[in-house]
Amino acid sequence: MQHLMSPLDLSVEELDKLLTLANDIEKNPRKYAHACEGKKLATCFYEPSTRTRLSFEAAMLNLGGSVLGFSSADSSSAAKGESVSDTIRVISCYADICAMRHPKEGAPLVASEKSTIPVINAGDGGHQHPTQTLTDLLTIRSLKGRLHNLNIGLCGDLKFGRTVHSLIHALIRYPNIKFTLISPEELRVPSYIREDVLHKNNVPFCEVERLEDAMADLDILYMTRVQKERFFNEDDYVRMKDFYILNKKKMSLAKEDMIVMHPLPRVNEISVEVDDDPRAAYFQQAQYGVYVRMALILTLLEVEVC
Ligand code: CP
Numbered sequence: 241m242q243h244l245m246s247p248l249d250l251s252v253e254e255l256d257k258l259l260t261l262a263n264d265i266e267k268n269p270r271k272y273a274h275a276c277e278g279k280k281l282a283t284c285f286y287e288p289s290t291r292t293r294l295s296f297e298a299a300m301l302n303l304g305g306s307v308l309g310f311s312s313a314d315s316s317s318a319a320k321g322e323s324v325s326d327t328i329r330v331i332s333c334y335a336d337i338c339a340m341r342h343p344k345e346g347a348p349l350v351a352s353e354k355s356t357i358p359v360i361n362a363g364d365g366g367h368q369h370p371t372q373t374l375t376d377l378l379t380i381r382s383l384k385g386r387l388h389n390l391n392i393g394l395c396g397d398l399k400f401g402r403t404v405h406s407l408i409h410a411l412i413r414y415p416n417i418k419f420t421l422i423s424p425e426e427l428r429v430p431s432y433i434r435e436d437v438l439h440k441n442n443v444p445f446c447e448v449e450r451l452e453d454a455m456a457d458l459d460i461l462y463m464t465r466v467q468k469e470r471f472f473n474e475d476d477y478v479r480m481k482d483f484y485i486l487n488k489k490k491m492s493l494a495k496e497d498m499i500v501m502h503p504l505p506r507v508n509e510i511s512v513e514v515d516d517d518p519r520a521a522y523f524q525q526a527q528y529g530v531y532v533r534m535a536l537i538l539t540l541l542e543v544e545v546c
Contacts, residue, residue, distance in 0.1 A: 246406070
């Protein structure tokens, strides 16, 4: 039985197979419409979510399966003090696969150790968000045609943004990847990412503060929200929250074929005037999230569709 805690749980070959399956699902949705009939997905979300929870549920429904779960810790027995380990033992009696989001780093991993069904990390604190990474990789591969030879600008909250951490881990496995890390001093990537991941693997990167200085060279601009829920101090959040606002003027500095991605939700970091730019890919990215989660459910449940 396989779980998914980190994008690195999948080899590059396994990832390639998963993304190819997701593209086939996109092209031939009817072929997969009954693939998970009789199977149940549990979504155990101890933290708020729109895209991840609902795209998981849409994915299972698209496969002909059923869904059950809870969308906040308050509406589960976690509010009475139940541990994640006990909860997953019980959920294992009710469902065939579980997607779990939790504010504590490592909670889905703890659950996976007690589970008798596959557990998917749907985001754990500021740590990892592997299914967002799968979504991002599918978006990049589908829209840019490759996962190599790319200069990727990561902009915003690079300290707390778990989608950024997971994406860096995943992309360094492809040739000729360069990162441009765009953030204020206080929100730079954690030192373990800079030292243990980028330096250690000789991945080229530069760190800049001004978005305008980076735009012209980017193949992909990956914007992120300042993660309000991870700040200890409201004043620090207020000072940082509008540090970057991508608008039409800044987009005019970018390549014609650059794409703008964002895991969403956005707050102010991308002006709505950018939404009509053909390079704005963030809503398409959310759609790719359904296809890739369908592919992941099929893979972890070992369902073959001929
Ligand atoms: N991208 C993402 O994780 O969005 P939600 O928090 O809405 O799930």
